Amino acid sequence: DTAVSQTPKYLVTQMGNDKSIKCEQNLGHDTMYWYKQDSKKFLKIMFSYNNKELIINETVPNRFSPKSPDKAHLNLHINSLELGDSAVYFCASSHNRQTGELFFGEGSRLTVL
C-alpha cells in the first residue's frame, strides 16, 4: 500500500480553470503538508495541517485553499489557475510537528496552458 498517495499524478488545464489535488496518508500521522516544486527543483512549503488544524500558511495567493476533512486527508484546491501555477505539487506527512522526517507522495505535475 502506498503510504502517501496523491491524485491526479498529471493535470493539464487551461488558464482560469479551477482544479483540485487530493492527498491521503495511511501512516496514521498527525501532520500533513503541501509543497510546491518549480522548474528549477526548488521546493517550498505552502501549507501544513496538524490534526486538521492549519499551522503553516505561507505567502501563497488566496486562490490556493487547503482542506483537511480528517487527519488522513489534505486536499488542495486552486481557483483561477495561472501560467505560473505550473509546477509539481507534493503532499507529505509526518508523525508529528516535531520531526523533520517527512514522507512525500509521488507528486502531481500541474501544467497550465
Place this chain on the structure above:
Amino acid sequence: GESVGLHLPTLSVQEGDNSIINCAYSNSASDYFIWYKQESGKGPQFIIDIRSNMDKRQGQRVTVLLNKTVKHLSLQIAATQPGDSAVYFCAERTGGGNKLTFGTGTQLKVEL
C-alpha cells in the same frame, strides 16, 4: 522529463568512491537539519537528520556533518552506488510549526 535550462550543481563520482555533498544554510537560529534524496519522477525521501547540538551523525553508509560556526552542512556517502544517483537537498528548520526551508539541491551522478 526535466525542464530545459535546468542547471543544478552537479557532482559526478565513480561507483565505489565516496561522495561529499555540501550545503550552506542561512539562518543561525536553525535548530534542526535534514537531508533528503529525490530520484527522478519521485518525491523526496528522508535520509538522515541532525540537531544543532550535534556536529556529526552517522547512518547506514551516510554521515552528516554540521559546522555551525560557518553555517555549513555536508552529507557523506560511502562507497557510492548507481542507486545513489539523485538530487540531494538539505533542509533547515527555524522556529515552530515544523517549517522546513529546502536548499537548491545537488545532482549526484554515479559513473560506472
